[in-house]
Amino acid sequence: MNTLKNFSKGLIKENPVLVLVLGTCPTLATSTSVSSALGMGAAATVVLLCSNIVISALRKIIPDKVRIPCYIVLIAGFVTMVQMLVKAFAPALDESLGIYLPLIVVNCIILGRAEMFANKNKVFDSAIDALGMGAGFTLALTMMATIREIFGNGTFLGIEIPVLAENHISILTMAPGGFFVFGCLMALVTRLSKKKPKKEEFGCAGCPSAGLCHKAQCGEEAEK
Amino acid sequence: MTRFIIILLSAVFINNYVLSRFLGICPFLGVSKKLNQATGMSIAVIFVMLISTAVTYPIQKCLLDPNNLEYLQTIVFILVIAALVQLVEIILKRYMPALHKALGVYLPLITTNCAVLGVTILNIDEGYTFAESMVNSLGSGLGFFLAMVMFSGVRSKLEGADIPKAFQGLPITLVAASITSLSFLGFGGIIENLFA
Numbered sequence: 001m002n003t004l005k006n007f008s009k010g011l012i013k014e015n016p017v018l019v020l021v022l023g024t025c026p027t028l029a030t031s032t033s034v035s036s037a038l039g040m041g042a043a044a045t046v047v048l049l050c051s052n053i054v055i056s057a058l059r060k061i062i063p064d065k066v067r068i069p070c071y072i073v074l075i076a077g078f079v080t081m082v083q084m085l086v087k088a089f090a091p092a093l094d095e096s097l098g099i100y101l102p103l104i105v106v107n108c109i110i111l112g113r114a115e116m117f118a119n120k121n122k123v124f125d126s127a128i129d130a131l132g133m134g135a136g137f138t139l140a141l142t143m144m145a146t147i148r149e150i151f152g153n154g155t156f157l158g159i160e161i162p163v164l165a166e167n168h169i170s171i172l173t174m175a176p177g178g179f180f181v182f183g184c185l186m187a188l189v190t191r192l193s194k195k196k197p198k199k200e201e202f203g204c205a206g207c208p209s210a211g212l213c214h215k216a217q218c219g220e221e222a223e224k
Numbered sequence: 225m226t227r228f229i230i231i232l233l234s235a236v237f238i239n240n241y242v243l244s245r246f247l248g249i250c251p252f253l254g255v256s257k258k259l260n261q262a263t264g265m266s267i268a269v270i271f272v273m274l275i276s277t278a279v280t281y282p283i284q285k286c287l288l289d290p291n292n293l294e295y296l297q298t299i300v301f302i303l304v305i306a307a308l309v310q311l312v313e314i315i316l317k318r319y320m321p322a323l324h325k326a327l328g329v330y331l332p333l334i335t336t337n338c339a340v341l342g343v344t345i346l347n348i349d350e351g352y353t354f355a356e357s358m359v360n361s362l363g364s365g366l367g368f369f370l371a372m373v374m375f376s377g378v379r380s381k382l383e384g385a386d387i388p389k390a391f392q393g394l395p396i397t398l399v400a401a402s403i404t405s406l407s408f409l410g411f412g413g414i415i416e417n418l419f420a
Contacts, residue, residue: 024246029246073303076299076303080298099349175246175408176402177402178246179405180398183394183401184395186398191389
């Protein structure tokens with residue numbers, strides 16, 4: 001597979017946040033300031049990279065039936081490692097991310113990539129895919145955080161911006177602003193890519209990985 | 225007693241899981257289209273939050289803390305929740321088929337819901353006692369229920385609306401969620417003054 005194409009698809013065409021709509025919770029919660037958005041992006045990328053490499057390397061060993069629990073244990077292990085590293089070397093970031101750091105475990109992007117890509121592809125390709133997806137996640141987060149921090153707080157990376165600092169729209173840094181900016185960005189992406197709006201079915205039941213996800217299938221069977 | 229009421233009310237209104245802490249957004253956007261689905265999902269969430277708190281809190285206090293294994297929190301909690309959900313599903317299927325039929329579809333989807341893992345970790349982080357943790361979980365679940373039911377009402381009004389093309393689908397849903405969460409901002413500071 002073309003390595004460059006493999007990397008760049010995560011940035012725009014299959015952007016995990018704005019196009020695939022995965023990982024909405026951390027996106028909304030940690031995009032109040034650019035520094036915490038970058039921190040969240042970096043932490044998620046590291047976990048994604050490690051889990052994709054290991055899952056891809058073990059793809060022939062892990063039995064198919066118990067793969068989801070195996071993935072969750074692997075991901076939780078890496079999240080714990082990242083959590084300890086951040087606590088030790090960047091206590092300020094740990095403070096600002098708070099509960100959302102351990103919650104990387106349930107970030108659908110990571111489990112989704114493991115299920116959709118890493119268990120079918122070679123180690124190198126999976127690593128590149130993880131880097132691309134991680135970069136796409138960080139890009140979307142930073143874009144949202146830039147808008148919210150500049151207009152909501154009048155600062156950028158903590159540096160005050162002359163006129164905006166006196167006239168900031170503080171609602172943008174609060175919860176409603178997060179939903180609003182996210183909605184507008186998504187509308188912008190739809191407009192620019194000029195494709196038909198996707199169906200709004202998603203969430204766990206309509207999540208892109210639901211078809212592959214063992215748990216969602218259990219739910220469907222239970223329904224029958 | 226006052227403390228329990230404060231914890232309960234602030235979990236429902238001020239620190240609403242969906243609308244101000246951004247946990248459990250996926251089911252909030254995915255399952256809130258119809259009122260009955262929204263209700264079923266929220267009841268399943270309340271149920272799972274309560275039992276997972278009842279199980280993870282003793283694990284943290286009796287197993288992890290005395291043995292200096294706090295760093296295993298994330299791994300242990302997610303595994304316990306996943307196993308617990310499966311177990312509850314099996315038990316319900318066997319002994320309470322009616323309840324299983326109502327909640328069964330939503331139970332497996334809840335394992336990867338960040339609100340459940342979030343509430344168990346937050347209970348430990350906030351230093352609540354066991355009773356306070358249970359009250360907090362109940363409040364968080366009720367807050368989720370309230371947000372889901374309110375939002376499904378908002379969404380049913382959106383169906384017939386004339387929406388600009390680029391905003392159709394998810395973007396307009398998010399903007400509507402923004403306005404719904406705006407209404408919850410008004411509760412800030414009320415609870416403390418209620419008992420002052």
